[in-house]
Amino acid sequence: MLLAQRRETVDEILSHYPEKRAALMPMLYEAQDVYGYLTDEAIREVALILELDATEVYAVSQFYSLYYHQPMGKYIIRFCTDMPCALVGAEWAYQQLLDILGVQNGETTPDGLFTVEHAVCLAACGSAPVLQVNRQFFENMTESKMRHLIDIIRTSGLPQDGPALRHLPRTADTPTGF
Amino acid sequence: MEQVYLICRHRETPNIHQYDVYVNEAEGYKGLQKALALGRDEVINVVKASGLRGRGGAGFPTGVKWGFMPKNVQGPVYFVVNCAEGEPGTFGNHEIIENNPHQFIEGVIIGAYAIGATTAYIYHRGEFKFGAEMIQMAVNDAYANGWLGKNIGGTDFSLDIYLHPEASAYICGEETAQLNSIEGYLGQPRLKPPFPAQAGLWKRPTTVNNVETLAHVPAIIRNGADWFRQWGSEKSPGTRVYCLSGHVTRPGNYELPMNVTARELIMEHGGGIWKGHGIKGFIPGGVSAPILTEAHLDTVMDYDSLQAAGSMGGSGGCIVIDDQTDIAWLAKKMVDFYQHESCGKCSPCREGTWWQKNLLDRMMMGMGRAGDVEMLEMVSEQMNGVCFCPLGESSQGVVLGAMKYFRADFEQYGLGRAYDGVIPLGEITHGYEEAPAGGVKGNAMEAVEAVRSSRAH
Numbered sequence: 001m002l003l004a005q006r007r008e009t010v011d012e013i014l015s016h017y018p019e020k021r022a023a024l025m026p027m028l029y030e031a032q033d034v035y036g037y038l039t040d041e042a043i044r045e046v047a048l049i050l051e052l053d054a055t056e057v058y059a060v061s062q063f064y065s066l067y068y069h070q071p072m073g074k075y076i077i078r079f080c081t082d083m084p085c086a087l088v089g090a091e092w093a094y095q096q097l098l099d100i101l102g103v104q105n106g107e108t109t110p111d112g113l114f115t116v117e118h119a120v121c122l123a124a125c126g127s128a129p130v131l132q133v134n135r136q137f138f139e140n141m142t143e144s145k146m147r148h149l150i151d152i153i154r155t156s157g158l159p160q161d162g163p164a165l166r167h168l169p170r171t172a173d174t175p176t177g178f
Numbered sequence: 179m180e181q182v183y184l185i186c187r188h189r190e191t192p193n194i195h196q197y198d199v200y201v202n203e204a205e206g207y208k209g210l211q212k213a214l215a216l217g218r219d220e221v222i223n224v225v226k227a228s229g230l231r232g233r234g235g236a237g238f239p240t241g242v243k244w245g246f247m248p249k250n251v252q253g254p255v256y257f258v259v260n261c262a263e264g265e266p267g268t269f270g271n272h273e274i275i276e277n278n279p280h281q282f283i284e285g286v287i288i289g290a291y292a293i294g295a296t297t298a299y300i301y302h303r304g305e306f307k308f309g310a311e312m313i314q315m316a317v318n319d320a321y322a323n324g325w326l327g328k329n330i331g332g333t334d335f336s337l338d339i340y341l342h343p344e345a346s347a348y349i350c351g352e353e354t355a356q357l358n359s360i361e362g363y364l365g366q367p368r369l370k371p372p373f374p375a376q377a378g379l380w381k382r383p384t385t386v387n388n389v390e391t392l393a394h395v396p397a398i399i400r401n402g403a404d405w406f407r408q409w410g411s412e413k414s415p416g417t418r419v420y421c422l423s424g425h426v427t428r429p430g431n432y433e434l435p436m437n438v439t440a441r442e443l444i445m446e447h448g449g450g451i452w453k454g455h456g457i458k459g460f461i462p463g464g465v466s467a468p469i470l471t472e473a474h475l476d477t478v479m480d481y482d483s484l485q486a487a488g489s490m491g492g493s494g495g496c497i498v499i500d501d502q503t504d505i506a507w508l509a510k511k512m513v514d515f516y517q518h519e520s521c522g523k524c525s526p527c528r529e530g531t532w533w534q535k536n537l538l539d540r541m542m543m544g545m546g547r548a549g550d551v552e553m554l555e556m557v558s559e560q561m562n563g564v565c566f567c568p569l570g571e572s573s574q575g576v577v578l579g580a581m582k583y584f585r586a587d588f589e590q591y592g593l594g595r596a597y598d599g600v601i602p603l604g605e606i607t608h609g610y611e612e613a614p615a616g617g618v619k620g621n622a623m624e625a626v627e628a629v630r631s632s633r634a635h
Contacts (some may be wrong), residue, residue, distance in 0.1 A: 016299075016340040018254070018380060024362035026343055029304075055462070063364050064345030066304045078305075082498050083265045083465060083511035084423040120348065120518060121266040121465075122305055125423035125495065126430040135307040161308045175495075 001044050002027075002034050010049060020050045028061055037068040066121070066135075071110040073115035075153055078132045081118045085128035093129040094118060096143045100150060113154065136161045179438050181447070181615060182409060182417050184392050187272075188277035195312060197319040200280040202391040207280075207325055209396030213288045214331045216399070221292040225395065227403035233270075234260055234351075234388030235464070235480035235492050235568075237414070240395075246375040247293040249461035249560045257295035258360065258386045261302040261313075261343050261362050262351045265464035266515060267495030270419035271389040273431050275302070275309040278393070279316035283339070285392030288399060289518060290337050293385050297338050303357055304345040314341060348519035348559055352385040352567050355521065366523040368568040390494075410436035414480030418494050422448045423555055425455065434479075441475040445496055455500040459583065463492020465512050467571035468579025469505070475604040489579070505584035507578050507597055510538040516573035527570025530561040542589035551588045555581060 003010060013026045027046050028038065035042040038061055040054075047054040060065040068076075079094045101109055101116060108115040124130040127139035131146075135138075136158060140147055152159060181289055183190050193199045200206035213221045226241030247255065249368045263271040274282055290298045302310050317339050328336045342360055349355045350365040351458045357379050359365035378384020394416060398406045409417045416434040420443055423429045427449030436442065443476060444450070451457050462479060467489045470477065474487050481491040501506065517531040537554045554577065562575035581588060591597070 016342075019361070021362035022360055024361065025345060026347070029343060052362075060362065060364060064304075064346035082515055083508060084267045084495075086511050087424045087499065087503070087508075088499070119305075120346070120515060121264050121268075121301060122248050123269045123272045125267050125269055125497070126421060128423065128429075130304060135305055137308070161311075176549045 001047065002042070006030055007035055014049075021052060024050060024052070024057065024060055025064075028057075028067055032067060037070060037072055071108075073113050074157070075114050075133050077114055077116045078119035078122070079116065080120070080128070080130050081120045082125075082126070084121075084125035085130060088128050090129040093141050093143070093146070095105045097131070097141075097146050100143075100147055114150075133158060144172050179434060179442055179446075180432050182435060183433055184397055184409075185390060185419055186278070187281065188429065194278055194318075195276075195280065195316070197280065197316075197323065204281075205400060206442055207284055207323075207396075210284050210287050210291075211331060213291055213399050214333050214335065215372070218292055218294065221288065221399060222495060224399060224403050225292070228398045228406040229403070229413070230391065230394055230406065231414060231481060232609070233390035233394075233494065236467070237266070237491055240387065240391055243375075243385060243387070244289070244292050246373070247385060248375070249538055250295075250346040251294070252378075254297060254382050255293060255295045256382055256384040257286070257293060257298040258355060258379065258384060259298060259300040259389060259392060259564045260351060260353065260354065260386055260408045261300055261301055261306070261309075261389045262356065263306075263348070263389070263493075264348045264351055265466060265493045265495060267421060267461060267464045267510075267576075268443050268493040268535060269421050269423075269495040270431055270494060272306065272309060273419070274389055275306065277311050277470045279312045280319070281318055282389055283313070283316045284325075285395040286339060287330070287337060288395050289387055289392055290387070291330075291335050293383075295385070296336055297340070299340050299360055299379075300538040301342045301344055301350070301360060304343050310341055316337070317341070320586055347521070348515075349521040349569055352569065355567070356386060357384065364521070369566075374408070385601075387633075388492065411478065411480050411483075412481050414491075415600060415627075418479075420479065421493075421495040422498065423495065424460075424498040425503070425613060426450070426498040427452050436478075436480045438479050439476050439630060440470070440479055440496070443479060443496060444475070448498065450501050451498065453500075455502055457498065457567045458501040458503055459499045459505070461489075461495075461497040461499070461576075463490045464495035465497070465515065465576065466490070467492045469508075469576050469583065471583050488582075504520055504582050504597065505587040506538070506591060507542065509580045510542055512576050513538055515572060516569065520573075521568060524566035524570065526561045527565045527573065530557055530565070530570060531573050533557045534573060541588070542597040544591075544597075546591045550591070551581075551585070554588070555608070 013023045017023055031042040031046050032038055043057050044054050047057045081090050081094050101114055108111050122130055129141040130139045188194045191204050194204055222241050224245045230240045231237045245339045256327045286298055292574050344350050347365050350359045352367050354368035355365045374384040410416045418436050419435050420432045449530040457472050459471045461469050462484050472490050477483050477487045513534045517535040520527050520531045522528045537550055541550055558577045561570055565571045
């Protein structure tokens with residue numbers, strides 16, 4: 001399926017490296033995109049393309065947090081609860097998000113739209129609490145902003161990603177944390 | 179001390195991410211042109227003379243690192259750019275790649291030229307989706323204008339830059355783990371020596387540099403070493419992007435000369451502690467740096483001064499902690515991170531972080547036993563100096579550092595008392611399988627009681 005649908009991308013990725021094996025990580029992203037998640041079939045196809053054992057591919061895919069081995073929601077929300085974020089209330093905020101969606105950590109909403117999990121540092125500690133939806137940043141989260149965000153995604157999908165002035169220091173009237 | 183924008187030039191030059199703006203308004207690619215005219219050895223000499231030190235964590239002099247690369251080797255030489263920013267408290271690279279990618283790419287090309295590389299891999303966080311798009315855009319512009327590809331600037335120097343996405347693993351910020359990860363193996367560190375300069379990517383000579391380090395290079399080549407040395411201190415010249423987070427009024431990135439004190443950074447630029455609270459401590463170099471106290475506020479934020487104070491400059495992430503914070507809880511959050519991110523290669527780290535987490539978890543839950551604090555100390559001391567790479571060393575360093583100044587915070591959990599903030603019980607794994615998933619609000623004692631009563635049945 002990967003080869004059938006993305007032959008050019010696969011060839012492009014392979015051309016970046018002197019050894020096929022090195023294409024493993026970008027290839028797993030492509031496979032995940034095509035198959036939805038890393039099914040056994042996806043793992044076998046990646047192994048076939050890279051001339052590796054499926055076991056080796058599986059081992060590497062398990063090492064990282066962004067490869068998924070079960071069906072996920074259309075929108076994967078990853079919420080940072082690491083120490084710098086937790087200092088300004090990220091654990092509370094994460095609990096609020098779980099309440100808004102009516103799920104627990106790691107679960108998917110019944111409509112299949114949202115999967116929520118907590119993440120390790122997302123490198124945006126200055127604008128904590130911070131979450132990512134399908135690897136797009138949303139920062140300085142409050143309960144009302146999260147409700148708003150969920151509503152927007154439900155009605156019209158993800159807003160367009162864009163350059164951020166978000167790391168500029170906050171102004172005095174910007175509320176900090178909670 | 180005022181901010182100086184050598185890296186964060188997008189704050190003064192709008193749209194600097196566009197090629198035309200970068201070239202016409204920001205002397206774009208002039209540094210590369212000059213580097214090509216100077217020749218490899220002279221580029222290394224200028225960077226050596228500038229005293230530029232690696233901004234990734236270790237603070238190793240960049241020019242010296244480049245000088246380690248063997249000369250006139252046959253076959254490929256590789257350049258790897260570490261853009262796997264994931265140290266809690268650090269978000270400088272994130273801003274650079276999203277807003278000023280051309281300056282960074284120009285630095286990559288100059289660096290590759292200096293070490294004689296023909297291929298460069300930018301190993302970026304999987305989470306930096308937009309950032310990677312911006313880097314790719316800058317790379318495409320550079321190809322289109324002859325700054326990448328064959329015979330750059332009419333010389334015999336050729337370079338290709340490829341982006342390599344990682345997939346969220348903190349250990350892959352360690353340079354040899356990063357090389358393993360690029361090669362398609364588990365991202366676990368390698369034994370050194372051989373160092374990457376001798377045998378790195380595919381056993382070829384390789385240099386690994388950080389994004390912020392390379393973003394400094396074009397201006398240093400353009401303006402000379404002395405120009406760079408007008409900021410900062412003798413041993414740590416130039417500016418650094420300090421990432422301010424935690425209990426501070428105005429968190430964010432602040433680019434300041436490296437002789438700024440913690441007091442100036444936190445109290446003046448950061449606007450002081452939030453909500454009018456007092457300061458309990460600050461972590462000066464990302465979560466791996468041991469905590470310092472109010473008494474250290476006048477420490478200069480350069481590598482050597484912070485080391486002398488018992489901490490480290492690390493990644494430049496300054497996390498501020500107010501006087502309402504429980505340092506034992508803080509240690510638990512840090513150990514949670516290390517335990518989750520331990521790669522499993524060496525047992526001191528794999529088992530040590532597990533035990534640290536287990537002990538802190540049960541102390542927080544009010545299940546602490548007499549002697550737990552001493553055991554935590556003992557476990558941490560046993561990790562000291564025997565872990566394979568800095569990840570495990572950091573985990574013991576931050577716990578022992580916190581216990582050094584705030585031991586009373588740990589001892590209050592000796593018997594029975596539980597942390598009454600939020601403990602996401604779903605994360606607590608070892609020995610408390612019965613705990614409700616998802617977490618509880620309020621007093622964790624209630625949850626503990628629930629667990630105990632369920633055990634009684």
